[in-house]
Amino acid sequence: MSDALTQTNKPDEKSLATEGSPQSGRAGGLLRSTLVRHVGLMLLALVGISLLLETVSPFRVSQLGELTYFIPAVAGLTVLTGLNGQISLGHGALMAVAAYTTSVLLDQESPLPFALIILIAVAITALVGALVGAAAARLHGPYLAGATLALAVGVPGLALYFEETLGGEQGLSVSPPRASPNFATFMADVTGESLSGQKFTAYLGWALSLLVLLLLSNLVVSRYGRTWRAVRDDEVAAELAGINLGRARVLAFVVSAACAGVGGVMIAIITRLTAPTTFTLVLSITLLVAIVIGGLGSLVGAIIGSLIVVFLRPFVTDLGAEGGLNAAQAANVAPLVFGIVLILVMLLAPRGLVGSVRFAYLTRQAARQAKAQR
Amino acid sequence: MKQFLDLSLSGLTSGFIYAAFALCLVLIFRATRIVNFGQGAQAMFTTYIALDVVQRTGNYWLGLLAALVSGFVLGAVIERVIVRPVETGPEINAVIVTLGVFIGLIALAAVVFGNTFEPFRAPFGLEGFQVGDTSINLTPTNVFNIFAVVVAMAALLALFRFTSLGLQMRASAFGQEVARLLGVRVGQMLTLGWALAGLFGSLAGILIAGGNFISPNFMDSVVVFGFVAAVLGGLDSFVGAVVGGLVLGLSLAYVQGYVAPELVTLAALGILMVVLLLKPGGLFSSSVARKV
Amino acid sequence: MLEISDLVTTYGPVKALDGVSISVPAGKITAVLGANGAGKTTLLRTVSGLVKSRSGKVTLGGQDITRTPVEGMVRLGMAHVPEGRGVIAELTVEENLRLGGLWRKDDDKAERMEEVYEQFPPLDKRRKLSAHTLSGGERQMLVVGRALLAKPKVLLLDEPSLGLAPLIVNQIFTLVRDLVDRTDLAVLLVEQNAKSALGIADTGVVLNLGRVVASEDAKTLLADEGLRHAYLGF
Numbered sequence: 001m002s003d004a005l006t007q008t009n010k011p012d013e014k015s016l017a018t019e020g021s022p023q024s025g026r027a028g029g030l031l032r033s034t035l036v037r038h039v040g041l042m043l044l045a046l047v048g049i050s051l052l053l054e055t056v057s058p059f060r061v062s063q064l065g066e067l068t069y070f071i072p073a074v075a076g077l078t079v080l081t082g083l084n085g086q087i088s089l090g091h092g093a094l095m096a097v098a099a100y101t102t103s104v105l106l107d108q109e110s111p112l113p114f115a116l117i118i119l120i121a122v123a124i125t126a127l128v129g130a131l132v133g134a135a136a137a138r139l140h141g142p143y144l145a146g147a148t149l150a151l152a153v154g155v156p157g158l159a160l161y162f163e164e165t166l167g168g169e170q171g172l173s174v175s176p177p178r179a180s181p182n183f184a185t186f187m188a189d190v191t192g193e194s195l196s197g198q199k200f201t202a203y204l205g206w207a208l209s210l211l212v213l214l215l216l217s218n219l220v221v222s223r224y225g226r227t228w229r230a231v232r233d234d235e236v237a238a239e240l241a242g243i244n245l246g247r248a249r250v251l252a253f254v255v256s257a258a259c260a261g262v263g264g265v266m267i268a269i270i271t272r273l274t275a276p277t278t279f280t281l282v283l284s285i286t287l288l289v290a291i292v293i294g295g296l297g298s299l300v301g302a303i304i305g306s307l308i309v310v311f312l313r314p315f316v317t318d319l320g321a322e323g324g325l326n327a328a329q330a331a332n333v334a335p336l337v338f339g340i341v342l343i344l345v346m347l348l349a350p351r352g353l354v355g356s357v358r359f360a361y362l363t364r365q366a367a368r369q370a371k372a373q374r
Numbered sequence: 375m376k377q378f379l380d381l382s383l384s385g386l387t388s389g390f391i392y393a394a395f396a397l398c399l400v401l402i403f404r405a406t407r408i409v410n411f412g413q414g415a416q417a418m419f420t421t422y423i424a425l426d427v428v429q430r431t432g433n434y435w436l437g438l439l440a441a442l443v444s445g446f447v448l449g450a451v452i453e454r455v456i457v458r459p460v461e462t463g464p465e466i467n468a469v470i471v472t473l474g475v476f477i478g479l480i481a482l483a484a485v486v487f488g489n490t491f492e493p494f495r496a497p498f499g500l501e502g503f504q505v506g507d508t509s510i511n512l513t514p515t516n517v518f519n520i521f522a523v524v525v526a527m528a529a530l531l532a533l534f535r536f537t538s539l540g541l542q543m544r545a546s547a548f549g550q551e552v553a554r555l556l557g558v559r560v561g562q563m564l565t566l567g568w569a570l571a572g573l574f575g576s577l578a579g580i581l582i583a584g585g586n587f588i589s590p591n592f593m594d595s596v597v598v599f600g601f602v603a604a605v606l607g608g609l610d611s612f613v614g615a616v617v618g619g620l621v622l623g624l625s626l627a628y629v630q631g632y633v634a635p636e637l638v639t640l641a642a643l644g645i646l647m648v649v650l651l652l653k654p655g656g657l658f659s660s661s662v663a664r665k666v
Numbered sequence: 667m668l669e670i671s672d673l674v675t676t677y678g679p680v681k682a683l684d685g686v687s688i689s690v691p692a693g694k695i696t697a698v699l700g701a702n703g704a705g706k707t708t709l710l711r712t713v714s715g716l717v718k719s720r721s722g723k724v725t726l727g728g729q730d731i732t733r734t735p736v737e738g739m740v741r742l743g744m745a746h747v748p749e750g751r752g753v754i755a756e757l758t759v760e761e762n763l764r765l766g767g768l769w770r771k772d773d774d775k776a777e778r779m780e781e782v783y784e785q786f787p788p789l790d791k792r793r794k795l796s797a798h799t800l801s802g803g804e805r806q807m808l809v810v811g812r813a814l815l816a817k818p819k820v821l822l823l824d825e826p827s828l829g830l831a832p833l834i835v836n837q838i839f840t841l842v843r844d845l846v847d848r849t850d851l852a853v854l855l856v857e858q859n860a861k862s863a864l865g866i867a868d869t870g871v872v873l874n875l876g877r878v879v880a881s882e883d884a885k886t887l888l889a890d891e892g893l894r895h896a897y898l899g900f
Contacts, residue, residue, distance in 0.1 A: 087466055089473070135647050141465040142409035143654075145473075146601045147646055149411065153598050154639035161636040281594060285477045292470060325485065332484035339478020346471045347459050538768060545754055545765055552752040555714060556765045556812070557740035 038217050042210045049206045053199055054191050061198055063310055068205025069095075069266035070306040072212040074290040075299055076259025079216055082297020083225060084252040085232030086136065090148035091260045092284035093155035094132075096274075098125040098264025103172040103274040104165060114177040118208070122261035129257020133250040152284045156276035171275025174268050176201055205266045212259050217299055219255065228252050282335050289338045292345050295352025304353055312337065380511035381631040382624060387516040389623020390523045394578040395600030396607065396615035397527065398571035403609045404547045405567035406453075406461055408468045412475030414597035416452070416572055417579030419479050420444040421588055422487045424580050425494055434497045441580040442573050449572020453565045461564070476597075483590040496585035519581045526577055527616065530570070543567060595639055599626070602646045608656025618657070667692040667852040668713070668744075668820045673722035675705075675712045682708040684876035685722070688854075690820060695846055695853040697867035697884065699860045699898055704873040706856040707749050710822045713854070714739050714746040727819060741769050743819035747826065753805045755798035759789055762797050766812035775815075782811040785841070803834035810838065814845070820852040827859045835859065839866045860898040864888045872897045 053061055073095055081087050101121040105111060112120075132151065136144055159166040166172065179187070179200040187195040219225055230238040231248045239245055268274050290309045294301025313334040320330035349356050395413070402410045420441045428437035452475060460467045498514035534540035545553040546563035554560050578600075579593055586592075603622045607614020622645065629641040649656065668690035675683040682705050690696045698706050711717040713724055715736040724732045726742055734742065745766075754762055763782060767775050783790035786807040792800065800808060806826055813821055823842070827835040843866040846853055857863035864870050870887035872880040880893055887893065894900055 081466075085466075087469060135651070138654075139650060142469055143605070143650060145411065145469050146409065146598075146605070147643065147650065150598045150602070150639060150643035150646055153594055154637075154643050157636040157639055161634050280591075282477060285473055288470065288473065320485070328489045329485045332481040332489065334481075335477050336481035336485060339474045339476070339481060342474030343456055343471055343478070346467050346474070347456070350463075350467055538764075541757075541761055541764060542768070544757060544761075548756045549752065549754040551716065552748065552754060553765070554736045555716070555740070555746050555748060555752065557737055557769050557816075558765070559737050 034221055035218055038214055042214050045210055046206065049210075050203070053202055053206075058196075058198065061196075061202055063314075065198065065202040065205055065266075065270050066310045067306055068202065068209045069263045069270055070287075070290060070310060071209040071263075071303060072266070073260040073263030074287055074294075074306045075213055075216050075302040076256035076263075077287050078291040078294065078297055078299065078302045078305075079220065079225075079228075079259075080252050080256035081291060082295070083220065083232065084228040084249060086249060086252065087141070087145050088136075088148045088253075088256070089145055089281070089284045089288065090132065090151035090155075091256070091287050092279050092281070093151045094125050094129060094257050094260040095264035095267060095283065096155055096159070096276075096279035097128050098122065098261035099268040099274045099279070100159065100166055100172070101125070102265045102268040103167075103174045106174055106177075106268075107172060118262070118265050121265050122258050125261030125264060126254050126258040129254045129260075130250060133253025133257070134246075136253065137246045137249040148284075149281070152279075152281050156279055159276045167275065169276065171273050171277075174272045174274060176269040176272060177204070201269055205270065208262050208266065212262050213299060213303075216255075216259065220299065224248075224251065285342075286335075286338060289342055291352075292342060293352055295355030295358075298352070298354040298358075301352055301354035309338070376508070377631060381627045383511045383516070385624035385627030386620065387512070387519060387623070388627065389620035390520045391578050391581055391619075392596070392599045392603045392623050393616040393619025394523045394526065394574055394581075395596055396603035396619045397530070397612060398574040398578070399600055399604040400607070400609060400612055400615045401567055401571040401574070403604070405543070405564050406457070406468075408457065408461070408465075408472065409601065409609070410568075410571065411469065411472040411597060411601075412452070412479065413571065413575045413600070414579075414593035415476045415479035415483075416445065416448050417575040417596075418588070418590060418593040419483050420448060420572075420576040421494070421579040421583050421593075422483055424576075425487075425492060425583075425588065428495055434495055437495075438497075438580055441576045445572040445574075445576025445579075446569045447572075449575075450565050450569035452572075453568035457568070458561075458564075480590045480594075487590070489590060491587040491589045494580075494583040494586060494588050500585045513585075515584055519584070522577065522581060526574060530574070531612075533570075539566075595642075598639060599642055602642045602649075605646060606649055606656055611656065614656050621657075667727055668854065669723075669725045670709075670713060671723045671725075673709070673712060673724065674720040675708055675717055676720050681876050683712060683719070683722075686873070686876065686878055688871050688878065688881070690852045690854045692819070692850045692852045693846060694868040695843065695855055695866055696869045696871060697855045697857055697860075697863040698871045698873060699857060699863060700873035701897065701899070702858075703875075705876040706873055707824055708876075709873070710746060710748075710824050710854070710856055714744060714822060716746075716748075740816050740818075743817075744822065745813035745816050745818035745820070746822040747809045747813050747824060749824040749828075751805050751809050753797050753800070753808055755796070757797055758794055759797055759800070759808060760793045762808055763789075763812050763815060766815035770815075770817060772817075778815060782815060786811055802829050803831070803837070806830060806834070806838055810841070818851070820854065823853060823855045825856055825858055827857060827862060832862075835862055839863075842866065860894075861888075861900055 049064070053064060073091060077088065077091050098121040101124050102117055105117045105120065111117065136147060139147055160168055176197060178197065179195055184195050227243055227248050230241065230243060231245055235245060267278065271278065286309055290305030291302060292305070293308055294303070294305030316333045316337050317330045320333035321327070325333070345352065351359055398413055399409060402408060423444045424437035424441035427440040428434055456471060456475065457468065460471050496515045498518050500513050500515055502509035503512050534544060542553070542558045543563045543566060545556070545558055546560045547567070550560050578596065582596065583592070599622060603618035604615050606618030606621060607616070622642065625645060626638050626641060630638050633641070670686060670688045673683050673686045674681065686705070686709060688696065688698070698709060700706055708717060712719045715734060719732065722732070723730060726744060729742065731739070731742060739746070763779055767778065783793070788804045789807055789811065797805070797808065810826070826838055830838070839862055842853060845851055855863055855867060864884045864887055867884040870880070870882055870884045871878055872893065874897055879897065880887065882890070
């Protein structure tokens with residue numbers, strides 16, 4: 001029986017090429033080479049993204065920007081739900097925390113340096129994540145879902161309550177950070193055109209996203225990742241092995257909250273408006289759609305899921321508009337499609353894209369090995 | 375003092391509706407051990423159908439009937455088509471499926487019925503009753519709401535207690551395999567459970583709508599409140615759901631009046647966390663051990 | 667009455683039943699014995715349809731019921747009292763019994779309920795009480811009574827003596843024997859307690875690893891020391 005959670009016991013790595021590689025004698029050596037490999041991948045990706053950003057249309061640039069607020073949040077959520085087994089419907093609310101923190105800090109007369117703002121926002125979100133995680137550590141399944149659902153529905157109310165600071169219904173407008181003169185000149189020299197604000201934001205977002213992915217991919221193969229999986233698969237056995245269940249769960253929550261925080265920072269500076277309407281339940285469920293499509297627990301799946309979500313949205317909205325719907329109605333075609341996709345994936349391929357591919361590959365490999373042994 | 379009385383009355387009135395909603399969640403949970411997060415969206419959708427009927431016929435009661443019937447049918451269809459394949463699998467799959475229903479139905483309603491707020495007719499007056507020379511916070515519509523919920527609950531109770539169908543449903547919920555051996559068509563009983571839950575949810579939805587505005591998201595908070603109420607009473611208990619609903623209704627009314635209306639949902643979350651951390655089985659945990 | 671032919675049931679690669687053939691005639695008790703894991707419970711579960719067989723045939727009164735779904739078996743006259751008894755603890759004694767007779771269209775339901783209460787006085791005392799208050803022996807009485815309310819032609823009993831004191835076991839077995847002698851009921855009795863089972867059975871069938879290794883008259887089986895030692899533990 002396949003379920004969304006059961007991944008094989010292979011560590012989730014960004015590169016499928018490492019599947020089945022023999023364990024080297026020194027664990028430290030293995031880790032270092034994994035780290036090096038991941039850093040290399042990230043640098044390659046950065047170069048690739050830069051090429052893309054410089055060559056595509058402004059619309060695509062904005063989509064590439066949109067990806068940067070999904071990818072960190074989705075990656076963090078897939079680790080939490082896939083690896084550690086905790087389902088959270090409240091990560092949209094966590095993104096809201098970071099977004100509002102960022103907006104408020106940027107709204108000052110002389111705002112702090114942006115790097116510091118990012119750190120503060122992420123730290124605050126991680127703290128909230130620790131609180132939520134501590135409360136949620138003893139909850140399972142539907143109870144956890146219900147509690148985080150309440151969080152997602154309830155947090156926008158805070159923005160309305162603290163109207164003066166948080167902008168109430170209208171929200172806060174955000175002035176995104178500008179590129180430093182050095183970077184701007186550098187980019188202008190390299191590309192031959194001046195660096196647009198939108199592109200700079202995208203670069204920033206991608207740098208952050210790749211950093212998050214790097215950190216997560218190393219965490220996932222580390223002791224922490226193994227602990228999280230153990231807690232998910234068999235609590236009793238994990239406890240008997242000396243694992244502190246509560247601490248492991250809270251840590252997973254904090255890490256995923258921090259990732260959602262990065263996403264929240266990006267959503268503020270990309271959409272330039274932080275209002276309660278951005279952070280409805282639809283956002284939290286969209287994150288869920290992304291991790292389900294990709295396959296729970298897979299970072300590659302998180303990227304694929306984010307890609308699908310971001311590029312599917314305008315596509316179906318346009319379909320709706322062409323079909324005669326007005327703007328408000330067409331905007332709802334995307335969530336409708338997401339709901340249907342969620343149901344279909346659960347019914348037909350609960351392992352998600354990456355999970356199903358991996359399962360098929362490993363099954364075939366096992367069959368081949370069995371045949372070879374006869 | 376008057377504010378306290380007004381808030382209490384308002385709390386009781388909403389409490390009954392939360393109780394009705396909690397009842398559907400318990401109904402489904404007892405039968406299939408799934409929490410149907412899509413219940414609110416189902417109720418919202420059928421309320422829109424009712425609105426359509428009311429607008430065409432000018433008759434509230436036909437609208438009510440339409441809501442109940444469509445709720446029943448929608449619940450049955452969702453169970454049979456969407457939930458049945460994931461009923462036996464891991465919990466998380468079913469949770470995700472009901473969330474798909476949640477978001478899908480809301481989006482569908484926005485596309486089909488529009489995204490704006492629509493007024494819904496109230497069946498009776500909306501003026502508070504006069505006691506002496508002041509008016510209290512209880513309207514004829516409120517009284518009707520309470521009456522409707524109580525009647526529905528009594529009907530459900532009678533169904534379960536006194537009919538063979540109810541007996542079969544309970545047997546299916548408590549001992550699926552044994553029930554099958556005894557000839558009970560368990561699959562049909564599960565579908566019936568979801569259908570009845572759908573009916574109840576639709577009742578809650580249309581009662582909330584009376585005299586108010588509806589929008590595709592109008593039942594979002596009610597799902598949360600219904601869930602908290604059900605957990606308060608222990609997800610396994612009907613009586614618990616009713617008491618949980620009333621307790622929650624009152625508590626939230628006081629939060630709304632004395633603290634702030636924007637923080638009501640977070641207050642519900644707070645209550646939920648307190649219950650789950652202190653008495654996870656609810657205030658009335660079922661003491662019957664599932665032994666055979 | 668009940669004919670089982672070449673029944674094969676598999677759980678994945680494991681053959682729990684490997685071509686089992688048993689005859690369960692009306693008015694007789696056929697005991698199925700053997701060690702743990704021999705396939706006894708799987709046999710009953712396959713016959714009543716809880717588990718799908720790989721191949722083979724089951725007929726009831728000549729009618730092929732191999733592919734009949736579980737829910738239909740009661741209507742065809744087969745009652746299965748499962749392993750662990752199958753009391754629905756959350757319901758009352760009376761409600762449990764009512765479930766037994768649901769499918770009969772007769773008008774004498776109330777009378778027959780009274781008959782069951784007469785036969786099992788402890789149940790009579792606890793009609794409206796929740797079934798979880800019953801002791802092991804009382805539960806066994808409840809499920810047998812419940813099964814009989816369906817007026818079955820064949821009764822499948824899975825380890826009724828499990829967890830019960832010898833006195834109660836005796837009571838229940840005597841009751842079943844008595845019933846079979848009075849009516850035409852066919853009983854397929856699965857038991858670990860081979861000695862007591864053979865005491866009331868007409869035929870004894872020994873299963874080992876999913877196969878029938880002996881099928882004899884009960885008294886003959888009791889007398890065959892070699893067989894007893896090898897498969898039945900006494």
